[in-house]
Every structure is written in C-alpha cells, then in structure tokens.
Amino acid sequence: MAARTFDRETLLDLVVNAVPLFIMAFFVAAFVLFAPFGFDPLASLLQFGLIVAPFVALLVLTYFSARAITDAERGGPVFLPGQTTPTEARPVEHEAEAEEAGAAASSEPTESGDGDA
Amino acid sequence: MAITGQIALTVLMGLFLVGVAAWLARVENWRSYTPVGGGATGGETAYGSDEKPAGLIRWLTTVDHKDIGLLYGAFGITAFVVGGLMVMVMRLELFDPEMTLISNTYYNSLLTSHGITMLFLFGTPIIAAFANYFVPLLIGADDMAFPRINAIAFWLLPPGALLIWAGFLPIPGVIPAQTGWTMYTPLSAGVGSGNQANAGVDLMLLGLHLTGVSATMGAINFIATIFTERGENVSWANLDIFSWTILTQSGLILFAFPLLGSAIVMLLLDRNFGTAFFINGGSPILWQHLFWFFGHPEVYILVLPPMGLVSLILPRFSGRRLFGFKFVVYSTLAIGVLSFGVWAHHMFATGIDPRLRSSFMAVSLAIAIPSAVKTFNWITTMWNGRLRLTTPMLFCIGFVQNFIIGGVTGVFLASIPVDLVLHDTYYVVGHFHYIVMGAITFAGMAGLYYWFPVFAGRMYQRRLGKIHFWLWLVGSNITFLAMILLGYGGMPRRYATYLPQFATLHQVATLGALVMFVGGLVWVYNFVVSWLEGPRVEDADPWNLKQSGLRTNEWAWFERKRETALADGGDEEALADGGDPVDEE
Ligand code: HEM
Ligand SMILES: [Cu+2]
Numbered sequence: 014m015a016a017r018t019f020d021r022e023t024l025l026d027l028v029v030n031a032v033p034l035f036i037m038a039f040f041v042a043a044f045v046l047f048a049p050f051g052f053d054p055l056a057s058l059l060q061f062g063l064i065v066a067p068f069v070a071l072l073v074l075t076y077f078s079a080r081a082i083t084d085a086e087r088g089g090p091v092f093l094p095g096q097t098t099p100t101e102a103r104p105v106e107h108e109a110e111a112e113e114a115g116a117a118a119s120s121e122p123t124e125s126g127d128g129d130a
Numbered sequence: 131m132a133i134t135g136q137i138a139l140t141v142l143m144g145l146f147l148v149g150v151a152a153w154l155a156r157v158e159n160w161r162s163y164t165p166v167g168g169g170a171t172g173g174e175t176a177y178g179s180d181e182k183p184a185g186l187i188r189w190l191t192t193v194d195h196k197d198i199g200l201l202y203g204a205f206g207i208t209a210f211v212v213g214g215l216m217v218m219v220m221r222l223e224l225f226d227p228e229m230t231l232i233s234n235t236y237y238n239s240l241l242t243s244h245g246i247t248m249l250f251l252f253g254t255p256i257i258a259a260f261a262n263y264f265v266p267l268l269i270g271a272d273d274m275a276f277p278r279i280n281a282i283a284f285w286l287l288p289p290g291a292l293l294i295w296a297g298f299l300p301i302p303g304v305i306p307a308q309t310g311w312t313m314y315t316p317l318s319a320g321v322g323s324g325n326q327a328n329a330g331v332d333l334m335l336l337g338l339h340l341t342g343v344s345a346t347m348g349a350i351n352f353i354a355t356i357f358t359e360r361g362e363n364v365s366w367a368n369l370d371i372f373s374w375t376i377l378t379q380s381g382l383i384l385f386a387f388p389l390l391g392s393a394i395v396m397l398l399l400d401r402n403f404g405t406a407f408f409i410n411g412g413s414p415i416l417w418q419h420l421f422w423f424f425g426h427p428e429v430y431i432l433v434l435p436p437m438g439l440v441s442l443i444l445p446r447f448s449g450r451r452l453f454g455f456k457f458v459v460y461s462t463l464a465i466g467v468l469s470f471g472v473w474a475h476h477m478f479a480t481g482i483d484p485r486l487r488s489s490f491m492a493v494s495l496a497i498a499i500p501s502a503v504k505t506f507n508w509i510t511t512m513w514n515g516r517l518r519l520t521t522p523m524l525f526c527i528g529f530v531q532n533f534i535i536g537g538v539t540g541v542f543l544a545s546i547p548v549d550l551v552l553h554d555t556y557y558v559v560g561h562f563h564y565i566v567m568g569a570i571t572f573a574g575m576a577g578l579y580y581w582f583p584v585f586a587g588r589m590y591q592r593r594l595g596k597i598h599f600w601l602w603l604v605g606s607n608i609t610f611l612a613m614i615l616l617g618y619g620g621m622p623r624r625y626a627t628y629l630p631q632f633a634t635l636h637q638v639a640t641l642g643a644l645v646m647f648v649g650g651l652v653w654v655y656n657f658v659v660s661w662l663e664g665p666r667v668e669d670a671d672p673w674n675l676k677q678s679g680l681r682t683n684e685w686a687w688f689e690r691k692r693e694t695a696l697a698d699g700g701d702e703e704a705l706a707d708g709g710d711p712v713d714e715e
Contacts (some may be wrong), residue, residue, distance in 0.1 A: 026456040029503050030464045033496035040492035050484045059137055063489035067471035067496075074467050075460060078366075082456070085365035093679075094455055095268050095370025095442070097363040099686040101676060104363075 023083055030075045037068045136416060137486070193277035198284050199263030200585060203578075205287055206256035210571075212295075213247035214650060216240045220626075221643040224636050227628050235325075237626035238308035239297065245311030246334070248566065249432065250341045251291050256574050257435045258284075258348050261376045263585060265352065267684040268370045270361020275354035283347035286340045293337025297330030307331040310624060312425070315408035315417040319400050332401060339394050342387040349383035352376050370682060371452065374459050375438030378466040379431050385470065386427035393420040415480055422473035430469040433565060434462060436573030437504060440526045442682070443580050444508055447523035448515030449678050454507045461500030468497040478546050479553045487546055494544035501537050505530060520673070521595030525576035528603045532568025532610075536561060539614065554624075557617025563610045572602070575653070582657075583672045584688050588664035594656040601649030608642030 019027070041064050048057075085091075090104035182188045182197075192198060220240050223231045232240070262280065266273055274280045292299075297306025305328045309318040313335075320327030356377045360369070369377075397417065399405040406412040437458075445452040452458065471493040478487055508530050517523065539561040542548045552558065575598075582590050612635045621632045628636065670689035675681040 026454075026460060029454075029457045029460050029500065032503075033464055033468060033499045036496040036499065037492060040489075040495075044485075044488065044492075048485075050488075053485070055135070055138060056483050056485045059141075059483075060485040060489045062141070063471065063486065064492055067468050067493050070470075071464055071467045074463055078460065078463055081366045082459075085367035089365055089367075090363060091365070092363060092368045093451065094368045095372075095682040096680075097361065097368060098270055098683045099676070099681045101679070101681070102686075 019079060019083060023079055027075060027079055030071060034068060034071060037064050037071075040064055041068075136413060137419070140419070193273075193281045195262050195266050195274045195277065195280060196585075198280050199259050199261075201284050202255045202262055202287075203259035203585075205284070205291075206252050206259055209247050209251035209255065209291065211650075211654070213244050213252055214647070216244040216247065218643065218647055220244065221640040223626060224628075225640045227630050227633055227636075229627050232626075234626040235308060238310075238624070239306035241624060242307050242310055242334075243295065243298070246294055246338065247291075249311060249428070250338060251287070251294065253432045253566070253570060254341070254345050255287060257376075257379070257432070258345075260372075260439065260574075260577050260581075261348075261352060261435065264581070264684050265373050265376055266355065266359070267687045268373055268682065269356060269359065269364050270683060271355055271359035273359075274351050275359050276351050279347050280351050283344045283351065286344035286347075290337045290340035290344065293333045293340065296333040296337070297328075304328065304330045304333065307334045312421060313397070313417075314421075315397065315400075315414040318397060318417075319409040319414075321409050327401070332398060335394050335398055335401075339391055342391045342394075345383050346387045346391075349380035349387070352380040353384070356380075371441040371455065371458055372435070372438040375434045375441075375462055378462050379434045382427045382431045382434070382466055382469060386424045386431065389420060390424040390428075393417065393424065396420075415477075415482070418477050418480060419473070422476045423470070425476065426473045427469045429562070429565070430465055432570055434465065436529070436570045437462070439573045439577045440508060440529050441504070443522050443576050444526040444530075445511050446580075446673060446675055446678075446680050446682075447518045447520055447526070448512050449518075449680075450511065450515050451680070452507065453510040454503075457503055458507055461503045464500040465497060468493055468500075472497055472544075475544050475549070478549045491544055491546050495541065498537065498541045498544070501533075505534060505537070516678075520579075521590075521592060521599060522576040522580035524596065524599040524603075525572045525579065528599065529569050529572040529576065531603075532564050532572060532606065535610075536564030536569055539564065552617055554622055555617035556613045556621045556623055559623050560610045560613030560617060563606075563613065568606045568610060575599075575602075578657075580673075581684075582660070583667040584684065586661045586664070588660055588666055589672065590660040590664060591656050594652050598649050598653045598656065601645055601652065605642045605645030605647075605649060608645065609639045610642075612636070612639040612642065 041061060044060060044064075050056075092102055092104050096102045182194070183191065189197065189201065192201075217240070219232065220237060223229075223237055262274070265271075297304055305325060307313075307318075307326065307330055308324075309326060309331065316322060317324065317326055318331065320331065356369070356373055396405070396407040400407050400409055400412070404410065408414050408417045441452055441458050472490055474482060474486065474490040475494045478490075508526075512527075539557070543552060543558065543561060579590060579595055582588075616632055616635045616639070619632060619635070621628060621635075670692050671681060671685060673685075675685060
C-alpha cells in the first residue's frame with residue numbers, strides 16, 4: 014500500500030495481515046509451479062479463484078479498516094480503547110505518549126487493589 | 131466434474147446476487163426510509179427505565195438492552211444446563227463398550243440435540259447476552275439502534291428451542307432427530323430404511339430456522355448500533371476490542387445464517403414436497419457445501435466474541451494495556467474474511483477434486499495465523515505483568531491454554547494427508563471441544579464472573595469461583611485429551627458402542643466429564659445463592675481498575691448509575707439501596 018497513505022506505525026500494525034496474504038500468495042505460486050493433478054480449465058480456475066478471492070477480500074477489508082482507523086486518529090481525540098467516559102480518562106495525544114501511559118500504568122502498585130485475594 | 135460444475139454455478143449465483151445488491155443500493159435511497167413505529171430515529175431510542183412495568187410483564191415487554199441481555203443470558207444458561215445434562219447421560223453410556231444405559235438410537239438423538247443445543251441455543255445466545263448488555267455501555271450508546279427488533283430477535287429463541295427439543299417432548303408420533311448437528315443428507319432427507327422421515331426432524335429444522343432468523347436480526351442490530359450509535363469521542367480509533375469482535379461476528383452472521391436458512395428450506399422441500407436438491411437425483415454433497423459454507427463461519431461466530439472478552443478482561447488483571455491492540459483488531463477482521471474461504475476443509479474425505487482440496491488447505495493454513503497472533507498478544511500482555519489471579523482472570527488464562535491445544539490440533543486437521551487419517555475420529559471431537567468448551571465457554575465464564583457485580587449488584591463467592599475454575603480446567607483437559615488419544619487410536623466419532631480396546635480412554639473421558647459436572651454444580655450454586663443473598667457491591671470499581679488506569683466505559687456507567695440511584699433514594703434496581711453492607715473478607 015502507498016507509504017504516504019499510512020504512516021510507519023500503521024504499516025507496522027498491518028504486518029499482521031500481510032502474513033496470511035503472503036501464505037496465500039505462496040500457495041498460488043506453488044500451485045502454478047507444481048501441479049501434480051494437472052490442469053483443467055474449470056477445476057484450475059476454481060482452484061486459483063478459491064485462494065485469490067479471499068486474498069483480494071482480505072486486502073480490501075484491511076485497507077478500508079486501516080483507512081477508517083487512521084482517519085479517526087487524525088480527526089479527533091484518541092482515548093484508550095473503551096476508556097472514553099471514565100472521569101479519569103484523558104486522550105492520548107500520540108503513540109509515544111500512549112506508550113508512556115501504558116508503562117506508567119503497569120508500574121503502579123496494584124497488589125493493594127487485589128479484589129480477589 | 132459434476133461437483134466442480136455445481137461450485138461454478140454457486141459462484142455465478144453468488145456474483146449475481148452481489149450484482150443485485152449493488153443495483154438495489156444504487157436505485158434505492160435507503161436513507162429516505164423512515165422507520166414506522168419509531169425506535170430507530172436517533173435520540174429517541176432510550177426507553178426510560180421509569181416506564182418499565184413491574185413483575186413478569188416487565189420481562190415480557192422490555193425493550194431495554196440490559197433486560198434483553200439478561201433474558202438472553204438466562205436462556206443461554208438454561209440451554210447450557212440442558213445440553214450439559216444430555217451429554218452426561220451420553221458419557222455415562224460410554225463408560226462401558228456395550229449398549230447398557232440407553233438405546234443406540236436414543237444416544238444418537240442426544241448426540242444431535244447436544245450439539246445443536248450447545249451451538250445454537252447456548253453459544254450464540256450467551257454471546258448475544260454479553261453483547262446486548264455491554265456493547266451499548268462500552269460504546270456510550272443509549273440503547274441498541276432498534277430496541278424492538280432486539281426484543282423480537284430474543285423472543286424468537288424460546289419457540290425455536292421448543293421446536294428443536296420437540297422430539298423429546300411427549301408428543302405422539304414425534305421422535306427426536308438423529309442426524310447429528312451437521313444434518314448430512316441423504317440421512318437427514320429422510321430417505322432409506324431409517325426413521326428420519328419423522329416429523330421430529332422437520333420440527334427441529336424449523337426451530338433451527340427460527341434461531342437463525344433471530345441471530346440475523348440481532349446481527350443487523352449490532353452493526354447498526356456500532357456504526358451509528360457510538361457516543362461522543364468513541365471513534366474507530368478507540369472502539370473497545372469486544373465491540374470490534376461483535377461487529378466482525380455480526381458481519382459473519384449476516385452472510386452465514388441466511389445461507390443456513392436457505393439450505394434448511396431446501397432440505398424441508400426435499401423432505402416434504404419431493405424436490406430434488408439433495409436427493410431424488412440431487413447431490414447429497416451439495417448439502418455439505420452449503421452447510422459448511424455456513425458452518426465454518428459459524429465456528430468463528432462463536433469464537434470471535436469470546437476472544438474479544440478475553441482481550442478485554444485479561445489486561446485488566448495484568449495491570450497493563452492489551453499488547454498490540456491493533457494487531458488484535460486487524461487479525462479479527464482477517465479471520466472474519468478468511469473464514470468464508472475454508473469450508474471444504476470439513477469435506478476433504480468426500481472425494482472432491484484434489485485441486486480444490488489443496489486450495490482449501492492453503493486458506494485454512496492462512497487463517498491459523500491471525501489466531502496465533504492473538505495468542506501471542508495475550509501471552510505478551512501477561513508477560514511481566516502484575517497478575518491478579520481473580521476468578522475471571524483464571525478463566526482467561528484457562529482460555530488461552532485450551533485455545534492453544536484446540537488451535538494446534540486444528541492446524542493439523544487442515545493438512546489434507548493428516549485429515550484423511552483423522553477425519554471422523556474422536557481426534558476431531560477433541561479438537562473442537564478444546565475450543566468450544568475449553569475456550570469459548572471458559573471465556574463466557576470469565577465474562578459472567580467479571581461482570582457479575584454489574585448485572586447482579588452483588589458479589590459471588592470467590593472461593594467457589596476458583597473451585598469451579600480448577601474443576602473445569604482439570605476436567606476439560608482430562609476429557610478432551612483422552613478424546614484426542616482415542617482419535618489417534620482410530621476410535622470413530624458418533625458411536626454409542628465401541629471395541630473393548632478403547633474402554634480405558636473412554637472411562638477416563640467420562641471421569642473428566644464428571645469432574646466438570648461437579649464444577650458445574652458449584653457454579654450454579656454459587657451464582658444462584660450469590661444472586662439472591664451475596665454481599666451487595668459497595669464499590670463501583672470492584673476490580674480496582676481505576677488505580678491502574680484501566681477502567682472502561684461500562685464501569686464508569688456503573689458508577690454513574692449507582693450515584694443516580696442513591697440520589698433518587700433508590701428504586702427496585704438500586705444497588706446500594708440501604709441494604710446492609712456486608713463485609714466481604
Ligand atoms: C486454528 C484454526 C482452525 C483450524 C485450522 C481448524 C481446522 C479444522 C478442520 C480441518 C476440521 C475438520 C476435521 C474433520 O472433520 O476431519 C475441523 C473441525 C471442527 N472445528 Fe476446527 N479449526 C480451527 C479452529 C476452530 C475453531 C476456532 C472452532 C470453534 C469455534 C473450531 C470448531 C470446529 C468444529 C465444531 C469442528 C467439527 C465439525 C464437525 O464435523 O462436527 N475449529 N477444524
Ligand atoms: Cu472449519
């Protein structure tokens with residue numbers, strides 16, 4: 014995908030869906046190179062269609078969801094997921110700060126708050 | 131070739147329907163539709179709780195998403211108990227190789243009903259329970275987008291359940307279906323010398339159809355709600371993970387369940403009106419294609435929201451945010467898409483064209499990646515975290531453990547040569563029970579314990595919660611590991627009797643089931659007693675999430691609700707309505 018559309022951070026997040034895409038591409042190549050069952054117009058068309066269709070669908074959905082998320086990040090305040098309304102909630106400005114917030118959260122002592130001791 | 135021809139026709143038909151949908155979307159201006167009877171116009175969806183009538187009438191007429199969530203929950207748990215009792219009878223029968231306790235045909239009836247009950251009457255509804263209660267709270271909506279459709283969707287379930295169980299009721303001439311939950315033709319079409327032409331099978335199919343309609347209505351409602359009813363500041367950038375999984379799941383339901391409905395109608399026509407889709411010269415394999423095009427997405431319909439629950443709850447007790455939140459979001463979406471491209475991995479042994487088979491293997495291997503990614507995210511979230519081993523957290527960890535075994539066994543099954551050996555053995559039964567019981571039900575329990583203070587207003591007994599967890603963890607691993615070993619030994623699935631060489635492992639499996647049964651008793655006792663007389667929740671943040679900066683919207687809502695309830699002087703729903711504070715330690 015065009016590097017300008019998504020920043021490095023987002024592209025990194027998208028790697029997770031690149032892996033299954035790669036696996037499907039790999040099998041398409043493999044089935045082109047090795048065809049132990051031979052070629053048959055209909056069966057081979059279906060064979061490749063069955064991999065190409067999910068490939069394209071995954072590509073399209075990944076693109077549009079990444080678009081929606083990136084636009085939302087640029088367009089308004091970003092809170093931690095699901096944490097918009099608690100009184101103590103504050104928007105995180107960008108990832109670096111979010112990272113700090115996360116680190117701070119995890120270093121706070123929580124033993125005393127063990128609700129299930 | 132006949133089969134590839136059929137697939138080609140199916141693909142063409144699919145493209146045609148997409149074309150029709152696209153055309154409709156162009157000519158119709160959907161936005162100009164005004165909903166009749168209200169309920170869908172923004173802002174008017176909040177049905178105030180002050181309007182609720184009292185007693186039974188309230189529950190019969192409610193359109194409040196929280197009440198409907200509770201109804202779904204009560205329904206799902208009832209079905210879980212029914213399905214659980216059915217399987218206990220089956221496991222007892224399997225304690226010895228011969229036919230002893232029940233007849234073979236009754237075993238088959240229980241087997242069929244157990245599967246359908248657990249998947250359609252427990253699995254889907256219990257997820258809808260969480261989704262109804264908590265998605266609007268998590269996304270800051272007043273209610274669901276269509277509260278009345280929400281109520282209708284729920285009320286289709288009880289008649290559906292009655293129809294599905296009709297064969298067990300004392301109705302003259304009606305016997306239970308013995309088709310297995312997959313309802314393979316020609317058996318399910320009622321041909322041959324068996325008794326499956328009985329009306330009991332038709333009733334079950336109709337019941338299944340109703341639950342499918344219910345699930346589809348619910349799904350449309352969730353999609354509309356999550357797209358249009360999000361509160362201020364809730365954007366795609368910070369939608370919580372549970373709502374993401376519900377959104378994806380609803381998308382899957384929208385494409386999968388109508389297909390099941392159509393296939394069921396076709397089967398009913400074959401059974402009753404002499405059509406020839408699957409029998410009378412039609413293709414029995416066509417049923418398998420249609421069924422699994424629904425059936426595989428169905429397994430992800432069942433597993434995605436539990437994954438969302440674990441992704442939501444597990445970090446709260448690890449003292450840190452979910453590692454790689456967006457990985458989890460994107461991989462959820464990936465699973466959603468790919469789950470429609472793997473259906474024939476259930477049909478490797480049917481003799482379909484080997485070229486097609488290899489494509490299904492390829493996509494099945496690809497879909498394992500997003501699942502594995504999530505597993506690593508959960509483990510990494512816990513890594514070096516400050517773990518608090520509360521009951522919900524224990525169930526989340528149990529989920530991860532069981533999901534790893536269930537997932538890895540699944541990947542092996544996705545490989546054609548391995549599957550040809552293991553297909554239709556207990557290995558498959560072990561594989562999917564690690565997931566449906568070990569993972570999905572465990573995550574459901576995590577949710578039930580985690581939010582118990584919210585919906586019951588009281589606290590459960592912690593010690594009993596932990597006993598429940600350990601009994602289930604140990605019991606499920608005993609039972610399902612024994613099943614996997616039975617499968618390696620070649621024990622075929624769906625039999626009431628077996629060769630003596632399998633006796634030991636079957637007895638082990640029954641023992642594990644009994645351990646789980648005891649755990650289930652502890653759970654029911656704990657929930658009933660705690661619901662009635664557990665210590666009232668004194669703190670709006672019972673899990674101390676505020677302290678670690680991890681409090682989510684539903685707990686903030688809970689706090690506001692408690693404050694207003696107190697200010698009002700309390701109503702029947704008020705949580706701290708002057709009841710004696712009970713010390714919890
Ligand atoms: C990691 C990804 C997974 C893969 C690659 C996978 C693969 C498979 C395969 C190939 C089979 C067919 C075995 C046979 O009948 O010979 C199968 C059966 C099954 N799987 Fe999975 N699976 C996966 C995850 C899941 C999940 C998440 C669920 C449930 C939520 C699930 C539920 C089932 C069920 C219910 C069956 C048995 C269906 C039946 O014949 O009654 N699987 N799986
Ligand atoms: Cu499958």
